[in-house]
Amino acid sequence: MDAHPHSELNGAQPELTDDELRELGFAQVAPPNSSGIRIIIVGCGFAGLACAIESVRKGHSVTILEKYPQVKNVGDVISFNFNSGRFFLRWGLHDKLWPICGHASEFRIHNPSGELLQVQPFPQAQFDSYAYNGHRGEIYEVLLDHAKSLGIDIRLGHSVSEFWEDPNAGEAGVIVNGERMSADLVVGADGVRSTARRLVLGVDDKPKSSGYAIYRTWFNAQAAGIDRDPLTSFLAEDKDVLYGWIGQDVHFLASNCKRGTSISCVLTHKDDADIDESWSFPGDRDAVLDIVKDWDPRCAAILSKAPAFVDWKLVYRDPLPTWLSAGARLALIGDAAHPFLPTSVQGASQAVEDGVALAVALQLGGKSAVPHAVRTWESLRYKRVRLAQLLGESTRDKWHRAKPADRGAAMDLPRPEWLLDFDAEKHTYGAYAGAAAQLAREGYQMPIDTLP
Ligand SMILES: Cc1cc2nc3c(=O)[nH]c(=O)nc-3n(C[C@H](O)[C@H](O)[C@H](O)COP(=O)(O)OP(=O)(O)OC[C@H]3O[C@@H](n4cnc5c(N)ncnc54)[C@H](O)[C@@H]3O)c2cc1C
Structure with a gap:
């Protein structure tokens, strides 16, 4: 230990x-x-x-x-x-x-092109x-x-x-x-x-900029058609898994929660523009998709199904x-x-x-x-x-x-x-x-x- x-x-x-x-x-x-x-x-x-x-x-x-x-x-x-x-x-x-x-039982970590780098066990009950x-x-x-x-x-x-x-x-x-x-x-x-x-x-x-901001979203999987797109249907499985894509100065985490019924996404990226912090400031869809445009196509497919984003400037x-x-x-x-x-x-x-x-x-x-x-x-x-x-x-x-x-x-x-x-x-x-x-x-x- x-x-x-x-x-x-x-x-x-x-x-x-x-x-x-x-x-x-x-x-x-x-x-x-x-x-x-x-x-x-x-x-x-x-x-x-x-x-x-x-x-x-x-x-x-x-x-x-x-x-x-x-x-x-x-x-x-x-x-x-x-x-x-x-x-x-x-x-x-x-x-x-x-x-x-x-209840994500594992964390599947990829590089931006979608190659699986690691499957980390994620026990939900321990100690x-x-x-x-x-x-x-x-x-x-x-x-x-x-x-x-x-x-x-x-x-x-x-x-x-x-x-x-x-x-x-x-x-x-x-x-x-x-x-x-x-x-x-x-x-x-x-x-x-x-x-x-x-x-x-x-x-x-005064808070300082952390140098990063996060586009965040949480949405209903069925209403967004996650299970109907072959690029995203893996997220609709009846097994909670945390997926990550790790790139230069960017990382994207997506998970299905509550037995595949809810999808949560957080996309952390470089952003020095503002240090305002709000849990309801709307994010720009095109800007979100632009960050992952050359990535594993599953990333854009998931993000494009989100009805809305919050643009959360991460202060520190x-x-x-x-x-x-x-x-x-x-x-x-x-x-x-x-x-x-x-x-x-x-x-x-x-x-x-x-x-x-x-x-x-x-x-x-x-x-x-x-x-x-x-x-x-x-x-x-x-x-x-x-x-x-x-x-x-x-x-x-x-x-x-x-x-x-x-x-x-x-x-x-x-x-x-x-x-x-x-x-x-x-x-x-x-x-x-x-x-x-x-x-x-x-x-x-x-x-x-x-x-x-
Ligand atoms: C609306 C909201 C949504 C959030 N959503 C998320 C999320 O989705 N994911 C995540 O990881 N974290 C989120 N957070 C942050 C997260 O809850 C905190 O980082 C963490 O839980 C630590 O909590 P805290 O109680 O220290 O601070 P907070 O959760 O920020 O709570 C502070 C509370 O103090 C109140 N307050 C502030 N000033 C005054 C005042 N002068 N008089 C009286 N009350 C005051 C605020 O209204 C707030 O309710 C959110 C916070 C808020 C406020």
């Missing part, structure tokens, strides 16, 4: 038995509001929802503020691998999620967990319904305009729709264009020096803290891990030590997240600069055990005491300074 590169960061981690971990609270549900910790979560994406659900399980009280007045079924394919899927399982959502997800890959809107709805069933206070149409903290008073808060709200902790789960970052950094940091940011405000009463999680490249296939998973681990750290630290708990959480998370981000960069470079002779396992999408065989809840219970003691001993250091 690969080494867990995050583990040496926080000194010795006690080897606790499962019974000892359970004694601390692992995989247990605490009585409602038992910690006395009040949390405001800004943003009801996957990071915010996961943090809210796990926080309620750990006995905190939560309010979510979301700027959208209603939940829209926007987006296309999103992936949760074993490291985050285990929480959906633990929350009892497997039976709702599994039927709406794709006592499942992978959930499906339509973002459909998966989101399951989590949102679950959060509502737990009685979580979710306020839609609440766009936060200001974040503040008062370390002396031991609280932080927001201004929303003219109202001033306060809590023990504010969680900025407000996505890649986060306004919470301003309070953390003291300045506005340098790692933040810290995810916390000066008084550690505001914590950034998910994309607000660390946007991911899609080639990592970890953005949503790390957002969920962040939220779960934070809820655990707060339970272990207690209401009287919220800033210490939050700093300990950051020290446990930062390096792992950075390593996962870097994996996305190296995979993109590997694919986009592949040599004609490259094939076999060298083309695989990395699925390292240190990343996927990881339980952020269990890890936090096991590692918290050591990391908290180290922090108390050595004082707080910006986590970026702790990277090798």
Whole structure:
């Protein structure tokens, strides 16, 4: 098994038995509001929802503020691998999620002319967990319904305009729709264009172009006639498979989901033109087809059947020096803290891990030590997240600069055990005491300074 590169960061981690971990609270549900910790979560994406659900399980009280007045079924394919899927399982959502997800059992990787370079096995169940890959809107709805069933206070149409903290008073808060709200902790789960970052950094940091954009589409296979065209009928098989074509500075991924009834396509290509990012900006069909015009004819045949495309400009940011405000009463999680490249296939998973681990750290630290708990959480998370981000960069470079002779396992999408065989809840219970003691001993250091 690969080494867990995050583990040496926080000194010795006690080897606790499962019974000892359970004694601390692992995989247990605490009585409602038992910690006395009040949390405001800004943003009801996957990071915010996961943090809210796990926080309620750990006995905190939560309010979510979301700027959208209603939940829209926007987006296309999103992936949760074993490291985050285990929480959906633990929350009892497997039976709702599994039927709406794709179950690609293998990844078939081609060069642009259609020569098969590698067939990578893609197990969908491993490490006592499942992978959930499906339509973002459909998966989101399951989590949102679950959060509502737990009685979580979710306020839609609440766009936060200001974040503040008062370390002396031991609280932080927001201004929303003219109202001033306060809590023990504010969680900025407000996505890649986060306004919470301003309070953390003291300045506005602008996203930068990643140098790439992605044409994305998700459509109904039958209505598009996928099964009636000999060039695309392979996608209509009753077997979920992920297909990839890897070229110079371009890669195209297509999959059939839900037993061949839905088709998902993402075409990543060079694009420095714009750094605007939207999940609904329309893509130009001719521009899409132009990219694959000299490729394996199956690529154009699939793409030409899509009713529409989203032109998604992929923004990126340098790692933040810290995810916390000066008084550690505001914590950034998910994309607000660390946007991911899609080639990592970890953005949503790390957002969920962040939220779960934070809820655990707060339970272990207690209401009287919220800033210490939050700093300990950051020290446990930062390096792992950075390593996962870097994996996305190296995979993109590997694919986009592949040599004609490259094939076999060298083309695989990395699925390292240190990343996927990881339980952020269990890890936090096991590692918290050591990391908290180290922090108390050595004082707080910006986590970026702790990277090798
Ligand atoms: C509409 C939408 C569609 C997406 N579709 C896909 C997809 O198809 N495939 C994919 O891989 N990824 C998609 N993503 C991104 C993906 O969900 C995230 O990269 C990942 O899940 C991390 O989630 P997050 O919760 O950190 O951020 P996000 O999912 O971006 O959630 C952030 C939330 O914060 C809210 N928010 C922002 N500012 C404020 C404010 N001031 N006050 C209150 N609320 C605020 C936003 O409305 C949003 O709901 C989409 C994101 C969005 C918002």
